[in-house]
Amino acid sequence: MKRNTIQRQAILDAINSLANHPTAEDVYVQVIKTHPTISKATVYRNLAAAAENGEIGTVGIFDGAMHFDHKKEEHFHFFCDKCRGFIDIPSFDLKANLTPFNKLDIKKIELTLRGLCEDCK
Amino acid sequence: MKRNTIQRQAILDAINSLANHPTAEDVYVQVIKTHPTISKATVYRNLAAAAENGEIGTVGIFDGAMHFDHKKEEHFHFFCDKCRGFIDIPSFDLKANLTPFNKLDIKKIELTLRGLCEDCK
DNA sequence: TTAAATGCAAACTCTTTGCAAGGAG
């Protein structure tokens, strides 16, 4: 049975207020501003559980660390190889291109574009 | 000036003979069959250099470790969440969907589908 | 009351790095 702890709420608030694509470390740094005694393990545990439940999304591992996403709906990402930031790309339909693979049970689509963003190019 | 060492050649041979999407560990295990004294650090260094040069590709981090790819041409991947294996998906054109983002300098497209493969579903 | 969640520290895995020795060009 999942419990509504102060820590859990603070972590979800943090990921929403960042509205970024933060790592566990980013979330931790944000949370300790208001809850200075929280443990980093609690941040990891809650982020993993929230991602599992679909309460938050995961972007993937960039620069060595998993990045989480406050948006739950399917969308794609552009990752700038220079400033290391993300830009959201709205989801579009790929099904027509995947009909030859209709034997596969596709549950999730992860599309990441890499290159240089407008400011960095 | 890049040198043609025995180790470098053995590592490239290994990734081609595996023809999989092996991790550095997988490549190491393959290489020590014929070169038992090679160091794992050498495997990591050569894989990183080869990926940098475009001699090999990278698939991304799955199950905690980077997976490399003997194929250099752009293509996509399906990753089975049960058997943890990859299936190659031929590249298809996404440009039409990305015209609203033509300010971005897109250098690489990484598309990973996740779900269950034919055998696992 | 009681089982789930926390905090802490240690452990774990993958990867990188410093340095002396080896080897390709």
Next chain:
DNA sequence: CTCCTTGCAAAGAGTTTGCATTTAA
């Protein structure tokens, strides 16, 4: 003869886990 590359071992980073304690329900 150079200096790039290797092997080794240690370090590093991100993440997970064991366990006693706390706390939500």
